[in-house]
Amino acid sequence: MLGIGDDAAILKPAANRHWVIATDTLVSGVHFKPDDPASTIGHKSLAVNFSDMAAMGAQPKWVLLNLTLPAVNESWIKAFVQGFSQLLNQYDVQLIGGDTTRGPLSIGVTVLGDCEQPVRRDTASAGEAVVVSGQLGSAAFALHHPKADDACLAQLHTPQPRLELAASIKTMATAMIDVSDGLLADLGHICEQSGVGATIELERIPIKPVIQTSDDWITHVLAGGDDYQLCFTIKACDQHRLPADCQVIGRLTEDRGITVTHHQKPIHTGLTGYQHFAHE
Template identity: 35%
Template sequence: MKEFELINRYFKGRGITRRDVNLGIGDDCALVTVPQNCQLAVTTDTLVAGVHFFDDISPRALGHRALAVNLSDLAAMGAEPTWVSVGLTLPSIDQKWIEEFTEGMHEIAEYFNVQIIGGDTTQGPLTITICAKGTVPEGTALRRSGAKVGDWIYVTGPLGDAGLAIESRKQGISIEPEHLKYLNKRFDFPTPRVAAGQVLRGLASSAIDVSDGLLADLSHILDMSQVNASVNIQSIPTSDAMRSSLEFKHQLPFILNYGDDYELLFTVPDSNKSMLEMKLRQYGVDATCIGQIKSGDGQIELLHNGEKFDFEQQGFEHFAKEPV
């Protein structure tokens, strides 16, 4: 199969068609129209076989995941995802594999009303680089740098599930089948918190998605905002699967250090807290207050029963950590 056939069969004419796409797949460039008074938000994420996913990951999950991690970055800016470009490097043409991979990608793209407007398909070691674009009304994007002393710290959902899914495979942690199914779904089919991100516009003072781990990602907000944080570790939401599978002290590395959950972590000024909670309920978005911003230069204080709690901070570093 030649490159043109591959693109025609699995990408062109598949998926949704947005009215703001003036020219899609098939020319030197795609052409799109950004609405007036909106900024364009752009993010890029690469997934490499053996580094970001197991070789035995289902192609459908991989197609989903490759797009989800990019949409999560758009969510963290409060942007509406619109268009993506897909750089796909494949070791060989396995039509069944490509069919399932693109199916997984088209499914999540359609769910979030995102159009695949172009890309490049090449031969080589399995690597996926997606560049996702979105739009956000001028001046409403959520940055990492806006957290202020006194702001409340929130997270949208349970943390640590994806990490527990990974480590249960590597370390053979014993987990009940129904919980394991849930955890694997959390790792394989992460849900970018796109609606949550848009609800936060104009209310949150900063936001980031939890891809590297709670402490690592919170540190990014603190470093950019030049503040400290105090976090009540008992307030951090966890899943039934997590609580049933591990004792509290063994949960902590997953909750605090592991990433890949793609929940949103954000801060809200006290004056916006009740409005935010009302809007979250209105849009059916879960979020839990886990702490507060303090003055300082980027440190995190962990509290347990109101007492200081010592815990070594780590995060997911490419070039530093063992591949998953």
């Protein structure tokens, strides 16, 4: 085992474990505002990667950090490191390397984790219940209404990866994903890759009541993104075993596509999810 200092780090996998590897980049102006606090940018760049580990039912162990900075601003870097290290230490994860270059501000993180049995996106079946953790739409609401609610703003700036929750439900989850691009997009990935569809009930999706003050709250809930909650599927017989922070919001169907109902009536949203190249 060798960390920072050589041309590459060296890892020795534990026997009978699966390695799980993911990478996610945050770009200034795309994933955060240039004047957001550096400590929250540090936190979020790691949290979104840990969220991918949670979605696989894996435990993060090591990370690589690729920093592109426009200039050396010591107080900015100090605050970034503080936010980044706080989450690293919380989950006992080691920074084993990375790269630092000059350019427009962006942060790339690669995370390596392990688990006994990963939870995939392509293993759900029709008839199973669709579950989400926490509440959806808070971060998207805060992005559009930054002064409206501190709890929503905290969801946007310092999302908490659902690692403990994932560990507690991973054996009952038949498929799982984290909600980064919006529920419709991410549940859509489970559906497409598992060859099923879904019907979800809007009124069963947990939200903070304050977001309903926005005319666009349905868009925030279904397609806003930046939630970093878990969406997973379970057998109907496991519903009574769900932790309190999890809510069944619908069911998987043989028919493809996702139908959203509001008080039993289908609603036509025309929504997809967060798309990086949608407005080109």
